Amino acid sequence: MTTTTTEKPVENHAFEADVARLLHMMVHSVYSDRDVFLRELISNAADACEKLRYEAIANPALMASDPASRITIVLDEEGGRLVIEDNGIGMSRDEMIEALGTIARSGTRAFMERIEAAKAGEGTQLIGQFGVGFYSCFMVADRVDVVSRRAGSKDAWLWSSDGKGSYDIRPVDLAEAPARGTRISLYLMEDARSYASRWTVERIVKEQSGHVPVPILIAGTADAEPSQLTDGSALWTKSRNDISKEEYADFYRGISGQYDEPALTVHFRAEGRHEYTALAFVPSSQPFDMFDPDRKGRTKLYVKRVFITDDAELLPRYLRFVCGLVDTADLPLNVSREMIQESPILAAIRKGVSSRVLSALEKLAESDGDAFLKVWESFGAVIKEGIYEDFERREQLMALSRFRTSAFGDGYRSLADYVKDAKEAQSAIYYLAGGNPEQLKASPQLEGFRARGIEVLLLSDSIDSFWVMNAPEFEGKAFRSITQGAADLALFPKTDGGASASAEAPAHLADFIAFAKEKLGDQVADIRVSDRLTESAVCLVASEQGYDRQLERILQSAGRLETAAKPVMEINAAHPVIRAIAAKTEPSFQEDATFLLLDQARILDGDKPADPRAFAERLQRIFERLA
Numbered sequence: 001m002t003t004t005t006t007e008k009p010v011e012n013h014a015f016e017a018d019v020a021r022l023l024h025m026m027v028h029s030v031y032s033d034r035d036v037f038l039r040e041l042i043s044n045a046a047d048a049c050e051k052l053r054y055e056a057i058a059n060p061a062l063m064a065s066d067p068a069s070r071i072t073i074v075l076d077e078e079g080g081r082l083v084i085e086d087n088g089i090g091m092s093r094d095e096m097i098e099a100l101g102t103i104a105r106s107g108t109r110a111f112m113e114r115i116e117a118a119k120a121g122e123g124t125q126l127i128g129q130f131g132v133g134f135y136s137c138f139m140v141a142d143r144v145d146v147v148s149r150r151a152g153s154k155d156a157w158l159w160s161s162d163g164k165g166s167y168d169i170r171p172v173d174l175a176e177a178p179a180r181g182t183r184i185s186l187y188l189m190e191d192a193r194s195y196a197s198r199w200t201v202e203r204i205v206k207e208q209s210g211h212v213p214v215p216i217l218i219a220g221t222a223d224a225e226p227s228q229l230t231d232g233s234a235l236w237t238k239s240r241n242d243i244s245k246e247e248y249a250d251f252y253r254g255i256s257g258q259y260d261e262p263a264l265t266v267h268f269r270a271e272g273r274h275e276y277t278a279l280a281f282v283p284s285s286q287p288f289d290m291f292d293p294d295r296k297g298r299t300k301l302y303v304k305r306v307f308i309t310d311d312a313e314l315l316p317r318y319l320r321f322v323c324g325l326v327d328t329a330d331l332p333l334n335v336s337r338e339m340i341q342e343s344p345i346l347a348a349i350r351k352g353v354s355s356r357v358l359s360a361l362e363k364l365a366e367s368d369g370d371a372f373l374k375v376w377e378s379f380g381a382v383i384k385e386g387i388y389e390d391f392e393r394r395e396q397l398m399a400l401s402r403f404r405t406s407a408f409g410d411g412y413r414s415l416a417d418y419v420k421d422a423k424e425a426q427s428a429i430y431y432l433a434g435g436n437p438e439q440l441k442a443s444p445q446l447e448g449f450r451a452r453g454i455e456v457l458l459l460s461d462s463i464d465s466f467w468v469m470n471a472p473e474f475e476g477k478a479f480r481s482i483t484q485g486a487a488d489l490a491l492f493p494k495t496d497g498g499a500s501a502s503a504e505a506p507a508h509l510a511d512f513i514a515f516a517k518e519k520l521g522d523q524v525a526d527i528r529v530s531d532r533l534t535e536s537a538v539c540l541v542a543s544e545q546g547y548d549r550q551l552e553r554i555l556q557s558a559g560r561l562e563t564a565a566k567p568v569m570e571i572n573a574a575h576p577v578i579r580a581i582a583a584k585t586e587p588s589f590q591e592d593a594t595f596l597l598l599d600q601a602r603i604l605d606g607d608k609p610a611d612p613r614a615f616a617e618r619l620q621r622i623f624e625r626l627a
């Protein structure tokens with residue numbers, strides 16, 4: 001199995017800059033658990049076998065001479081070498097250059113940043129999520145040779161590198177290559193020679209790759225007859241009772257590229273109109289690229305155990321954190337991409353799998369609230385996209401959702417809890433939307449609601465601002481922003497005993513409001529006395545018509561809204577500062593105070609004063625009066 005070959009022209013290529021950086025980091029810092037390289041290579045080998053099985057549906061000749069897929073590991077303990085060979089699809093010269101010299105995936109930059117910031121040990125969690133799997137072999141090898149012959153091709157190629165900046169590529173004689181597929185030889189580093197020992201390799205394979213759907217064989221030397229290590233039987237075809245928790249977890253890790261435990265496992269066989277098996281997992285930690293629009297799906301479609309695609313969108317986008325597979329006998333093996341998109345069978349399967357995943361989440365919420373909240377903390381922001389996107393399941397998704405509120409500290413509440421505890425006269429579900437949960441808790445707009453014991457949902461995910469507009473009601477109550485329109489709190493008596501702010505407007509206040517309106521001109525839509533403030537002097541709210549303030553901010557920052565509407569400035573008539581300003585009829589002072597009040601309200605909303613210099617000068621003049 002030597003790869004030093006007769007004289008053939010050698011091309012030397014530099015790695016793409018990102019690959020070189022990645023390799024450097026991989027070798028020098030992050031990964032404490034080097035065992036993972038084997039899982040990555042086996043997973044690539046299995047993918048290559050599955051790709052070939054798929055291509056062979058249209059072109060059976062590709063597999064005819066050797067119809068059984070397999071992965072063979074050959075040990076060379078004395079020579080410190082480890083070989084992983086598959087009889088899968090193989091790679092042409094161009095495919096090798098593309099696959100083993102670049103990082104095709106989007107999100108690589110984000111990965112680099114994450115990995116550079118990662119502490120020892122954390123890095124392992126990141127491999128596999130980014131398509132950097134192959135390069136992990138340079139953690140254990142100081143030279144890697146890849147000989148590959150693409151199925152059906154008449155030539156074979158050797159790719160060789162020490163992982164330090166460049167690689168060589170050259171043609172090799174067919175006699176030196178696998179008849180079909182890829183052979184990867186790792187020249188192990190001195191401190192990694194144990195990876196050529198049978199005991200170590202068997203342990204790692206069983207631990208990490210026991211359920212790869214292609215049999216894995218192992219041979220003690222290149223000439224020895226290989227023996228079978230795993231049988232490649234598809235885990236999902238077994239009955240649930242015959243599968244242990246560890247087996248599910250191992251399979252989950254293989255399919256998700258994550259190293260955690262699944263938080264939820266859904267495995268069922270549907271019979272009746274459509275027959276299929278589904279195995280789906282909810283991870284217990286969030287994949288880094290959850291919000292990357294180019295993120296590839298993590299659910300695989302199999303037809304009669306033949307892998308077809310991982311791009312069949314077997315679940316709606318708001319369940320994109322779920323990974324797993326569906327295996328059906330109801331579709332033809334040669335199902336085309338168009339068929340996949342339009343197939344009513346797949347539409348029914350999608351519906352069935354989504355229902356089962358959601359009902360499993362509902363059951364978890366009932367049976368183990370804490371476990372459900374962990375899932376919610378990782379994926380709630382994604383699930384809520386469904387309230388916006390999936391009209392049919394809107395009610396169900398709203399019922400599943402959990403929220404932080406003004407009344408329950410760091411705890412979570414369901415909408416059903418909210419409605420159950422709402423005031424008798426309350427016809428709305430009140431919410432406050434903003435970007436930062438801590439800032440929301442401290443919002444002045446909440447004060448009047450707190451004083452009356454009215455609970456307010458604190459919505460800090462961007463998607464919240466969208467679904468609340470679309471969700472007309474929950475259990476007969478409409479959603480209502482507390483930063484838009486009048487608060488109408490007069491219906492509710494204060495529970496803290498204080499008088500309503502609007503009830504006792506001081507003398508001169510009307511004059512001051514008229515003065516301030518004139519000074520602020522079109523910076524505000526209106527200035528009015530507030531019934532939602534009890535402690536703060538001012539706040540801003542949106543006009544009744546148009547968008548809520550947070551939605552407006554999101555649309556503006558996404559470039560989807562050119563000009564924001566003018567806010568309404570509300571002032572607290574009972575506040576000593578407002579009373580003092582109103583009483584001091586000196587125009588220059590009142591003018592400074594008016595602009596400062598507006599800037600103060602902006603700052604409380606997490607925004608900046610419109611004109612920082614003017615703000616500072618006004619503040620300065622007020623301070624000078626103290627001197």
Ligand SMILES: Nc1ncnc2c1ncn2[C@@H]1O[C@H](COP(=O)(O)OP(=O)(O)OP(=O)(O)O)[C@@H](O)[C@H]1O
Binds near residue numbers: 091128
């Ligand atoms: N044994 C193999 N046979 C055929 N192609 C392979 C093999 N190993 C790697 N490749 C090719 O190299 C590419 C890069 O592999 P790598 O493990 O780095 O990323 P990936 O497999 O695409 O992503 P992920 O690890 O997230 O699944 C693969 O997509 C595949 O095209």
